[in-house]
Amino acid sequence: MKRSKQERQQKLIETIKANPFITDEDLASHFTVSVQTIRLDRLELSIPELRERIKHVASKSFEDEVRSLPLNEVIGEMVDIELDQRAISIFDVKSEHVFMRNSIARGHHLFAQANSLAVAVINDELALTVTSTLSFVKPVKLGDRVIAKAIVVSKDEEKNRTFVEVTSSVENEVVFSGQFEMFRTNAQSKGEMI
Amino acid sequence: MKRSKQERQQKLIETIKANPFITDEDLASHFTVSVQTIRLDRLELSIPELRERIKHVASKSFEDEVRSLPLNEVIGEMVDIELDQRAISIFDVKSEHVFMRNSIARGHHLFAQANSLAVAVINDELALTVTSTLSFVKPVKLGDRVIAKAIVVSKDEEKNRTFVEVTSSVENEVVFSGQFEMFRTNAQSKGEMI
DNA sequence: ACTGATATTAGTACCAAGTACTAATATCGG
DNA sequence: CCGATATTAGTACTTGGTACTAATATCAGT
Missing domain, CATH: 1.10.10.10 (Winged helix-like DNA-binding domain superfamily/Winged helix DNA-binding domain)
Structure with a gap:
């Protein structure tokens, strides 16, 4: 035995x-x-x-x-922000973010970081992702530190739209990029997304 | 004192x-x-x-x-799957998925559900999201039950690409849709994403 | 079969952070 | 000032250990 x-x-x-x-x-x-x-x-x-x-x-x-709890609103840690201009956040890939079998980060964490950064950079009460186009350039691994930079590229004041470009990199290599079309308003609470 | x-x-x-x-x-x-x-x-x-x-x-x-741990691979609960054809999963929006201030679901959860479903429907060792285009149609609220349907729309066998369309709805109303371009291979472990 | 090394078991004293209980003081309100 | 409530003190006992010493078992090799 x-x-x-x-x-x-x-x-x-x-x-x-x-x-x-x-x-x-x-x-x-x-x-x-x-x-x-x-x-x-x-x-x-x-x-x-x-x-x-x-x-x-x-x-x-x-x-x-x-x-x-308190950092609930942004995924990753915000290191720099200039409202309506640009924002930077870092996100450390831990074991809970990766696939067990190959230690590669699951995409929605990259999306979450980028998307919440896009929301944060908008200088308004309400920011809502309308559409986005994503590109997963390179797999991100356990232990990687992902630095996401969001840049406000243009605005359509009439339609209340803001276009944000987010580029995420690990050690200066681009791993992810996304274009976000954001709806913005300072109305009280019509509903918010992302 | x-x-x-x-x-x-x-x-x-x-x-x-x-x-x-x-x-x-x-x-x-x-x-x-x-x-x-x-x-x-x-x-x-x-x-x-x-x-x-x-x-x-x-x-x-x-x-x-x-x-x-075991449910790690799919966000939401898979209710139906026909490999390389279609898949359906349900996802109940709980308090940990929403913004505190307005009880609206954060977008990355919708993305995560859709994206992991797109990965799951691919009948191969390896499925990797290359690009995706998302549309957040309507805010999703705390307590909503989101039903995501993934449909494989086309394939490019030469380039190892599969195109998946995911539509998520709450009570028969579309709340989210996304087009996913997936890379697929049955190679052992070149790396995987999402 | 004997020896030495390794493995296992036994036993003791001690610790942290308690419970449960009894008894002595403080403190306060009327 | 008296009684009730609150606070403090102290002891015995509990769990799930550590740290240490010492006695056995077991096995491998000659």
């Missing part, structure tokens, strides 16, 4: 990963070894104790929660 | 809410009362102890994580 130490430790890693809430005692009975053995295993594998594991999971999600 | 018990308890609730990771000891010195007082307060307010609070935060996020 049981096999080598290495095998057990491998399973241990998986088991704890699948359920970080498991105690040493439960692990011991699960692998039918003593609690001390489990503790030695954790020591060797430098797996922290239950409380530390839980704390880690909790603090990770707590930070995310805190971060996603 | 200090005020009534009620006032302290009110602050206590806020403090713990803002930072669930705080110990009774830290709370005690923060409010310059004894640890026992803090414990009586928690008892009266039925605020659980630190470890239980942390566990709660962690398990909440852990469930979310588990849920988002």
